[in-house]
Amino acid sequence: MAMSDASGNDVAIGNETDSKGRLLTSDGRPLRAALERANRRRKLTAFGLVAPLLAFIVIFFAFPIVQMMWRSVDNPAVVEALPRTLEALQDWNGEELPSEDVYRALYEDMMADQDLPRLEQKIGPLAVRLNYEVSAARGAISRTSRNVDEFEAPYKEAFMDAHRLWRDTEIWRIIEREGRPLTASYYLAAVDAEYNENNEIVRTDENRRIYVALFGRTFAMSLVITFMTFALGFPIAYYLSSLPMSKANLLMIAVLLPFWTSLLVRTSAWIVLLQGQGVINDTLVGLGILDDENRLSMIYNQTGTIIAMTHILLPFMVLPLYSVMKTIPPSYTRAAKSLGATPWTAFRRVYFPQTLPGIAAGGVLVFIISIGYYITPALVGGQDGRMISNEIARHIQSSLNWGLAAALGSMLLVSVLLLYWLFNKLVGTDSLKFG
Amino acid sequence: MSLPAYYTAKDKVWHYAFRVICFAIFFFLLAPILIMIPLSFNAQPYFTFTREMLTLNPEGYSLRWYQDFLGSDSWMRSIRNSFVIGIAATILSTTLGTLAALGLSRAEMPAKGLIMGILISPMIVPLIISAAGMFFFFSQINIAQTFFGVVLAHAALGTPFVVITVTATLVGFDQSLTRAAANLGASPTTNFFKITMPLILPGVISGALFAFITSFDEIVVVLFVAGVEQRTIPREMWSGIREDISPTILAVATILVLISVALLTVVELLRRRGERMRGLSPQ
Numbered sequence: 096m097a098m099s100d101a102s103g104n105d106v107a108i109g110n111e112t113d114s115k116g117r118l119l120t121s122d123g124r125p126l127r128a129a130l131e132r133a134n135r136r137r138k139l140t141a142f143g144l145v146a147p148l149l150a151f152i153v154i155f156f157a158f159p160i161v162q163m164m165w166r167s168v169d170n171p172a173v174v175e176a177l178p179r180t181l182e183a184l185q186d187w188n189g190e191e192l193p194s195e196d197v198y199r200a201l202y203e204d205m206m207a208d209q210d211l212p213r214l215e216q217k218i219g220p221l222a223v224r225l226n227y228e229v230s231a232a233r234g235a236i237s238r239t240s241r242n243v244d245e246f247e248a249p250y251k252e253a254f255m256d257a258h259r260l261w262r263d264t265e266i267w268r269i270i271e272r273e274g275r276p277l278t279a280s281y282y283l284a285a286v287d288a289e290y291n292e293n294n295e296i297v298r299t300d301e302n303r304r305i306y307v308a309l310f311g312r313t314f315a316m317s318l319v320i321t322f323m324t325f326a327l328g329f330p331i332a333y334y335l336s337s338l339p340m341s342k343a344n345l346l347m348i349a350v351l352l353p354f355w356t357s358l359l360v361r362t363s364a365w366i367v368l369l370q371g372q373g374v375i376n377d378t379l380v381g382l383g384i385l386d387d388e389n390r391l392s393m394i395y396n397q398t399g400t401i402i403a404m405t406h407i408l409l410p411f412m413v414l415p416l417y418s419v420m421k422t423i424p425p426s427y428t429r430a431a432k433s434l435g436a437t438p439w440t441a442f443r444r445v446y447f448p449q450t451l452p453g454i455a456a457g458g459v460l461v462f463i464i465s466i467g468y469y470i471t472p473a474l475v476g477g478q479d480g481r482m483i484s485n486e487i488a489r490h491i492q493s494s495l496n497w498g499l500a501a502a503l504g505s506m507l508l509v510s511v512l513l514l515y516w517l518f519n520k521l522v523g524t525d526s527l528k529f530g
Numbered sequence: 531m532s533l534p535a536y537y538t539a540k541d542k543v544w545h546y547a548f549r550v551i552c553f554a555i556f557f558f559l560l561a562p563i564l565i566m567i568p569l570s571f572n573a574q575p576y577f578t579f580t581r582e583m584l585t586l587n588p589e590g591y592s593l594r595w596y597q598d599f600l601g602s603d604s605w606m607r608s609i610r611n612s613f614v615i616g617i618a619a620t621i622l623s624t625t626l627g628t629l630a631a632l633g634l635s636r637a638e639m640p641a642k643g644l645i646m647g648i649l650i651s652p653m654i655v656p657l658i659i660s661a662a663g664m665f666f667f668f669s670q671i672n673i674a675q676t677f678f679g680v681v682l683a684h685a686a687l688g689t690p691f692v693v694i695t696v697t698a699t700l701v702g703f704d705q706s707l708t709r710a711a712a713n714l715g716a717s718p719t720t721n722f723f724k725i726t727m728p729l730i731l732p733g734v735i736s737g738a739l740f741a742f743i744t745s746f747d748e749i750v751v752v753l754f755v756a757g758v759e760q761r762t763i764p765r766e767m768w769s770g771i772r773e774d775i776s777p778t779i780l781a782v783a784t785i786l787v788l789i790s791v792a793l794l795t796v797v798e799l800l801r802r803r804g805e806r807m808r809g810l811s812p813q
Binding site: 143156511 | 543550563565567626627632634654665667683743749771790791794
C-alpha cells in the first residue's frame with residue numbers, strides 16, 4: 096500500500112510492527128522515521144526554491160546596507176596611521192601638551208607612512224578623518240607630513256613650528272579619543288552633539304545645529320503630506336466604493352494613471368505648473384488676480400515639495416482605503432439611519448470606525464515612503480524643502496563624510512523599520528496590493 | 531442621476547457638493563499629467579501656453595521638441611539603456627521571485643515570516659539607503675558603473691513585487707491539481723511547466739511588469755551606481771530638470787505617459803482575467 100503525499104514522495108506503509116511495537120513501512124523501516132525523512136525532504140525542497148533569491152538579496156542588498164551602517168561606527172583612520180603615537184599617548188595626563196616622546200612617535204609614524212606605497216598610505220585618510228573634528232586638521236596634517244623628513248630633534252619644537260595645530264592640546268585630545276577602532280562621534284554629530292574639551296558630550300553651538308531640526312522637519316513634512324493624502328484620498332475612496340463596479344473601474348484610472356506614471360514625469364509636471372513663469376501663475380496674472388510682479392513662489396520651497404509629494408503619494412492612500420471601504424456593507428449605515436441616527440452620526444459612529452484599518456494602512460504607507468523620499472525634494476525642494484535623504488546624499492556625493500552619512504542613514508532606516516513593524520502589527524503585509 | 535425622493539434640500543446640496551469635491555480631487559490627480567501633453571507641442575521654449583496656443587493658431591504648435599528628442603544621441607542612448615537594463619533586471623527578478631514564491635507558499639517552508647521579511651525588504655528600505663549601500667559595495671567589487679551592476683541593483687529592487695504578486699496568485703491555487711498530475715506520473719518539471727505555470731502565469735506577468743516599471747522608473751540607485759554609459763531615461767530627465775530645463779522633457783514625459791497607459795491597460799486586463807479564472811475554479 097502506498098500513499099502519495101503532496102509533493103509526490105511515496106511513503107510505503109506496511110502493517111508489520113517491530114519488536115518494540117512501532118509501526119514499520121513495507122521495506123522494514125520505522126514509520127515515524129520514514130515520515131520524518133519525507134518531511135525533511137519536502138522542507139529542503141521548499142527551502143531550495145527560496146534559496147537562490149534569498150542568497151541574491153542577502154549578498155547584493157542586505158549585506159551592502161549592513162556594511163554601510165558599519166561605517167557609522169567604524170573608525171580605523173587614527174589606529175592605523177598612528178600606532179606609535181597612540182602608545183606613547185597612553186601616559187599623557189591630558190592637561191598640557193604631550194612630552195617629546197609623543198612627538199617623536201608622531202614623527203616616526205609619519206616617516207613610516209612615507210615608505211608605504213602610495214595607495215596604502217594612512218596619513219591622507221587620517222587628515223580627512225580628523226578634519227571632521229577640527230576643520231583645520233586636513234591642511235595642517237598634510238602640510239606637516241610633506242615636510243616631516245626635514246624635521247630634526249627635538250621633534251616637539253619642530254612640529255610646533257610647522258603648524259599651530261600642534262601647539263594646541265585639542266588635537267591631542269581628539270587623537271587620543273579617536274584612537275579606538277569604534278567611534279560614537281558620527282552619531283553625536285547626527286544628533287547635533289559633540290565632545291567638549293573635557294571629553295564630555297555637549298550640544299553643538301546653536302548656529303551649527305542642523306540635523307535634529309532636519310529630522311524634525313522631515314517628520315513634520317511627512318505628517319503634513321500624510322494628512323493631505325488622507326484629506327484628499329478619503330472622499331474619493333468613499334465615492335469610488337459607493338459606485339457600481341463598472342463606473343468605479345473607469346474612475347479608478349484617474350488614481351492608477353498617476354500611480355503608473357514615471358516619478359520624474361510627475362515631478363516635472365509640478366515644476367511646469369508651479370514655477371514663476373508657469374501655468375498657474377500665468378493664469379492668475381492673465382485673469383488679473385495677481386500683478387505681474389507678485390507672482391506666487393510655489394516651487395523650490397516647502398510648499399512645492401508638499402504639493403508635489405501629496406500628488407505623488409495620493410494613490411498609496413486611496414488604494415488601501417478603497418479596498419477596505421469596498422468590504423463595508425452599506426446596510427450598516429442604513430440600519431443606523433433607520434434607527435434614528437442623523438447621516439452625520441451614522442457616518443461618524445458606524446461607517447468611519449470601520450474604515451480605520453484602511454486609514455492606518457494608507458497612513459503608515461504614505462508616511463514611510465515620505466520620510467525616505469529623495470528625488471522630489473531634491474528637484475523642487477530648494478533650501479527649506481530639503482529632507483534628511485538629501486543630506487545623506489550630500490554627505491556621500493559631495494562632502495564625502497561617509498561616516499556621518501551612515502549614521503544619519505541608520506537613524507532613518509531604524510525609524511522606517513519601526514514604522515513598518517507597527518504597520519505589520521496594525522494591518523499585516525497581505526493588505527499591500529498594487530494596481 | 532435621479533436622487534431618492536426622501537432627500538431634503540440639505541441632502542441634495544450635500545450630494546452635489548460632495549461630487550464637486552470628488553471631481554476636483556480627480557482633476558488634481560490627472561490635470562498635472564495631462565497638461566504636459568499639449569505643452570509638449572509648444573513652438574516656443576516656454577513651459578506655459580502662449581497666446582498662439584490659446585487661440586489654436588497652428589503656428590503656436592510644433593513638433594520641434596520631439597525632433598529634438600529623436601535627434602539627440604544621449605536621449606536615444608538612454609532609451610536603449612532603460613530597455614536593456616529593465617528587461618535584463620525583469621528576467622532575473624521574475625525567475626528568482628517566482629521560484630521563491632513557489633517555495634514560500636508551501637506549507638512546510640521553514641522560517642516563513644523571517645524569510646519573507648528579508649525578501650521584501652528592498653521595497654521598505656528607503657531608496658537612498660539602498661543606493662548608498664550598493665554604491666559602496668559595488669565599488670569594492672568593481673561592478674559600479676557597469677551594466678551588470680545596475681541590472682543586479684534593479685533586479686534586487688524588483689523582486690519584492692514579483693514575490694508578492696505570485697504569492698497572492700498561489701493563495702487561490704488548487705494544490706490537488708499538481709497532486710493529480712503527480713499521481714498520473716508527471717515529473718516535477720513537467721508538473722511545473724504544464725500545470726502550475728499556466729495557472730500562475732497572470733500573477734507572474736503582472737509581477738514582471740511591476741519589476742520592469744520599477745527598473746524603468748528607478749533613478750536614485752542609477753544616480754549612485756550607474757556611470758555616464760548607463761544613463762537611463764529618468765537619469766537623463768534628472769539632468770534635464772537640474773541643468774538646462776527645456777520642453778524636450780515634456781515631449782519625453784508625454785511618451786512616458788503613453789507607455790504607462792499601455793502598461794496599465796495590460797495589468798488591468800491581466801487582473802480581470804485572473805479574477806475571472808479564479809471565479810470559475812472551485813475553491
